[in-house]
Amino acid sequence: MGEVLRGCVLPDTFYPVENLCDYLDFGSQRSYRKGEAVLLPDEVLGKIIFVLSGRLKVSTITPDGREKFIYSAGQYCLMDRLFSFEEDHILIIAVEDSKVCFFTKEQLLMVFKQDEELIIDVLRNFASKVYYFLNQTNELNLYSPSARILRLLYELYKSKGKYKNNTWEINIYLPNKGISEITGLHFVTVSKIFGYLKRQKILKKTKTKIIIYDVERLKSLIDEGITY
DNA sequence: CCATTAAAGGTGC
DNA sequence: GCACCTTTAATGG
Structure with a gap:
């Protein structure tokens, strides 16, 4: 058992x-x-x-x-x-x-x-x-840099996401710097990716939380890749 | 697609 | 007033 x-x-x-x-x-x-x-x-x-x-x-x-x-x-x-x-x-x-x-x-x-x-x-x-x-x-070894950051966000959604007025909220204090260190992406690239995700209305990151508007887009982007 | 560099903008102590 | 983080733009692999 x-x-x-x-x-x-x-x-x-x-x-x-x-x-x-x-x-x-x-x-x-x-x-x-x-x-x-x-x-x-x-x-x-x-x-x-x-x-x-x-x-x-x-x-x-x-x-x-x-x-x-x-x-x-x-x-x-x-x-x-x-x-x-x-x-x-x-x-x-x-x-x-x-x-x-x-x-x-x-x-x-x-x-x-x-x-x-x-x-x-x-x-x-x-x-x-x-x-x-x-x-x-x-x-x-298996994923591209941008896929790694999207996968991290998706994993965070699965483990900590809470449904709140039509969006998913992840309450976490995780600076771009930290995401950069974990995923191995340059901190400038991390910033650009979040800028893209915000413009595409997929998710938004604040100081203490990540708000996901479109989980399906986030998931599909992992395979599609990001075109800035 | 992503790293690097430089420069400017924010935030908090 | 400084240390630290974020953003934006430019360049190049």
Whole structure:
């Protein structure tokens, strides 16, 4: 009797392990100010990072020294830094004032002795993350840039869309910059695509929500492609 | 079709 | 007054 789960649409937190909050005494807590680095590139930590509040951003440093976004970690997200890989070039910074709790391998084992169910939660956190990036590689390989952004919007509609006076509303704070980072499109291109979708009266994006007027057009555009 | 660059317009602290 | 995001236009692969 397996359980069928819905995958994450956005690279954010993936699966919050809230129950780990009961065992914070086993780990060590620390606060970070906005902009402060939690993990520097190639730093060996040997601990699990558990986000208690705020938000961390995980990115890689490219060979030309630029930051490439990977995922965002909100409350109760678990980030594995128990193991270190050679030249990972991974940077974790607090994008808000944040509080985190670290667990070493020994501390984690003590927690698991108290609560075996948590092992499954941790596994599920890993599974969610792996599944997301599995899909992400397919997305990058199978679809054109503009199709990826349309598909993202369609997935958001399916998972978060609410029907409201003849339109579908997605309540979400998702700047163009973020969409650009997730889909791999240039931020200027993202802006142009939203301009097109608005002119075509397919959808409109505001600061806190995306309002879809024509779901069918959005869906069909994925295959047709966009002519600006 | 999309990235890049530059420049100007917005917003919020 | 500055940092950060968005838009628009131009150019080129």
